[in-house]
Amino acid sequence: MKFVIATHNQGKIVEFKRMLEPMGIEVVSAELSEPEETGKSFAENAFIKAEAACRETGLPAVADDSGLCVDFLDGAPGIYSARFAEPGKRRLTVLEKLQGVPIEQRGAHFVSAVCAVFPDGDKIEAEGKCFGTIAFESRGENGFGYDSIFEQEGRTFGEMSDEEKDARSHRGFAFQAFEEKLRKYLQGK
Ligand code: IMP
Helix, strand or coil, X not given: CEEEECCCCHHHHHHHHHHHHHHCCEEECCCCCCCCCCXXXXXXXXXXXXXXXXXXXXXXXXXXXXXXXXXXXXXXXXXXXXXXXXXXXXXXXXXXXXXXXXXXXXXXEEEEEEEEECCCCCEEEEEEEEEEEECCCCCCCCCCCCHHHEEECCEEHXXXXXXXXXXXXXXXXXXXXXXXXXXXXXXXX
């Protein structure tokens, strides 16, 4: 089975491949237009991206919409994670907004909503979350986005190996659920 990945985010492309290829899925990228993310939830935006990519390519398409929700910021940046602050300043902006905030109030979680859309209109949806805290400073070079400021058990995602992150990340959990649903979907075909 072949899926086109509906994202321009290099960090996500790497993770999608890492998770989908062991499921026996061939993952292809394509020059896709970027639909406006007008949804009010991660799930709605994931569907918008996957549906647009499927329509453009005629192939089954998979997308995720994801983001970081910070308790102290009332869940921001949330679905606006990719548009929060200027590019290159997003992590720093979160750290600045939490300056002086004690560890007990630094709770945060990542969310990933995964959606696959098929040319016949069928869709599969799955969601994953993972909980942690916002670090006091950026640490670690691995991963992408907010990884270096999101901490679990004393280490940021930026300090973890790919395998460690996948085993505990929002996208890892979303793809575990997705794999289960995809298997059932294919059995029913
Ligand atoms: P979108 O889903 O493409 O709208 O963007 C999600 C944004 O949330 C990304 O650009 C990252 O800034 C952030 N994000 C989502 N998942 C992760 C992750 O696994 N690690 C770090 N940042 C993430």
